[in-house]
Amino acid sequence: MNKPVYLTAEALDRLKNELHTARTTGRHDIAEAIAEARAQGDLSENAEYDAAKEAQGHLEARIAKLEETMANARIVDESSVDTSKARILSKVKVRNKKAKREMVYTLVSAEEADLKEQKISVDSPIGKALLGKALGDTVRVKVPAGFVELEIVDISR
The missing domain is CATH 1.10.287.180 (Transcription elongation factor, GreA/GreB, N-terminal domain)
Known part of the structure; x- marks a missing residue:
């Protein structure tokens, strides 16, 4: 299936x-x-x-x-997205702990992913790491340049 x-x-x-x-x-x-x-x-x-x-x-x-x-x-109805945890269609604001830079990503399916619009796939390394996490959680993600630590500072619709 x-x-x-x-x-x-x-x-x-x-x-x-x-x-x-x-x-x-x-x-x-x-x-x-x-x-x-x-x-x-x-x-x-x-x-x-x-x-x-x-x-x-x-x-x-x-x-x-x-x-x-x-x-x-x-x-998925965007108005019904629970913002207590990062889920599909959530806008997740993260802070790169090392670079001290903030970014906002919208978690979407692979078919909707578009980095120019800051939409990342839930199947991407960052998307997988953020999925299901709550405000204040820190995730460690393997990226081509090594590892990056991202702290979730906001979750919204």
Whole structure:
């Protein structure tokens, strides 16, 4: 059994739209590219044909991933998120004990993760370490540069 994927309603809508586009426009565009490449003759040495077939494989893999994600999706209502502990959709303010710097992360599913928006996956090393922790807890996380200690200074929605 696959594990559930927790998403906001907005994220699920984005995935549905991406899936619809991939199934319709994406497949149509690739079919045209393959037909165009075929029309050029010998397929054994046709780089355009190979590229189009490879793109088709990538698209079909993405479609399969989207379908799997949506089949396992569980919608999380942000207004019902308990702020006593860090959970999915919690905004967690942490202080790096060594650098004395504060950061705010929103814990989200891997499908919604976007570091530019300070959304980190609950499956990432920092996300895993913060999940289930309470205000005042300190976590030690292995990062590429070694270990970092983060103190939880605030949890909100």
